[in-house]
Amino acid sequence: MKDSELFMKKTDLNELRKDPLLGRWVAVLNRSMPPSEYTMPPQDAHEETCPLCRGREEEAPKEIMSIREPGNQHAWLTRVIPNFNPVFKIEGDLGRRGDGMYDRMNSIGANEIIVESPEHGRPPEDLGLDQMTKVILTYRDRITDLERDPRLRYTLIYKNAGRNAGAVFSHPISHLASTPVIPKRVKEELDGAKQYFAYKERCIFCDIMREELRVGSRVINETRYFMAFCPYASKFPFETWIMPKRHSCSFQEIRHEEIEDMALILSGTLKKLRSLFTDISFNYFIHTAPNRVPRKDHWHTLGEDFHWHLEIMPRFLNTSGFEWGSGFYILTTSPEDASKYLREA
Ligand SMILES: [Zn+2]
Numbered sequence: 001m002k003d004s005e006l007f008m009k010k011t012d013l014n015e016l017r018k019d020p021l022l023g024r025w026v027a028v029l030n031r032s033m034p035p036s037e038y039t040m041p042p043q044d045a046h047e048e049t050c051p052l053c054r055g056r057e058e059e060a061p062k063e064i065m066s067i068r069e070p071g072n073q074h075a076w077l078t079r080v081i082p083n084f085n086p087v088f089k090i091e092g093d094l095g096r097r098g099d100g101m102y103d104r105m106n107s108i109g110a111n112e113i114i115v116e117s118p119e120h121g122r123p124p125e126d127l128g129l130d131q132m133t134k135v136i137l138t139y140r141d142r143i144t145d146l147e148r149d150p151r152l153r154y155t156l157i158y159k160n161a162g163r164n165a166g167a168v169f170s171h172p173i174s175h176l177a178s179t180p181v182i183p184k185r186v187k188e189e190l191d192g193a194k195q196y197f198a199y200k201e202r203c204i205f206c207d208i209m210r211e212e213l214r215v216g217s218r219v220i221n222e223t224r225y226f227m228a229f230c231p232y233a234s235k236f237p238f239e240t241w242i243m244p245k246r247h248s249c250s251f252q253e254i255r256h257e258e259i260e261d262m263a264l265i266l267s268g269t270l271k272k273l274r275s276l277f278t279d280i281s282f283n284y285f286i287h288t289a290p291n292r293v294p295r296k297d298h299w300h301t302l303g304e305d306f307h308w309h310l311e312i313m314p315r316f317l318n319t320s321g322f323e324w325g326s327g328f329y330i331l332t333t334s335p336e337d338a339s340k341y342l343r344e345a
Pocket residue numbers: 046047050051052053119120121170171
């Protein structure tokens with residue numbers, strides 16, 4: 001989802017459709033964008049008119065939560081609001097139904113904007129440790145809250161930074177999308193982890209971490225509670241994963257001292273990427289366990305087999321027809337070399 005969708009007109013419920021071949025769900029927006037809008041320059045809001053800046057709260061949808069300065073109720077530090085034009089909406093029922101041979105349902109869920117700072121234009125790596133800690137706390141509190149809704153299966157927190165990564169706003173924000181189905185990419189990871197556990201009775205992520213620490217050549221950075229490394233078979237050059245050393249399937253169960261440490265390693269890694277590529281675009285997202293409530297039995301080993309993590313994907317726009325057609329990626333910089341550059345940055 002692009003930031004530019006924030007400013008589109010309000011519409012009724014969007015629709016989710018299932019690809020019968022791949023089992024992947026897509027969201028079809030109620031209001032179709034005409035061809036001319038695809039070539040329009042993105043509408044960034046300038047600081048003078050930005051509805052996400054402090055003092056212009058009235059121009060944004062009603063606040064869901066915030067972290068405020070102690071003793072000053074007007075001064076928010078992070079703030080969560082519904083998306084200006086949400087793809088997933090909380091009101092309504094799922095309305096699962098057939099459509100000829102196909103399956104569809106209503107786009108129930110949540111779509112929120114996490115405003116990371118009152119300061120317009122501040123890059124994520126320069127938020128500062130205190131502020132980054134508050135951002136991570138905000139992520140955690142939102143996922144914890146949405147997990148209670150039995151209609152929802154998954155909450156994805158993600159960030160778009162830079163034009164190539166779909167960001168339009170210069171105000172620092174992250175996004176949240178809560179969906180009534182588990183997204184395919186997440187499902188593949190969950191299934192892979194479950195299979196590995198069934199075979200070896202060990203968490204694959206804990207094994208990967210042990211292996212990476214043993215070999216050392218793909219490790220970028222290590223803190224007390226986390227490690228950052230370039231995965232052995234990354235999809236993109238300079239792809240970086242940040243993983244907690246303590247086994248835990250849910251990001252929501254992160255401890256206070258781990259939050260500060262995560263802020264440290266995330267800021268540090270983003271700073272390193274920025275120092276190698278001045279104008280870098282990237283996405284990052286958190287992969288955590290799905291909501292287990294509706295199908296508890298299916299996930300009986302989840303607590304042991306899955307391990308939450310954050311993935312950073314630099315966006316260099318060098319994906320070709322080969323990658324799209326085959327799902328087979330070509331790494332123009334090896335993970336060993338990428339981590340060496342990042343270690344030394
Ligand atoms: Zn702003």
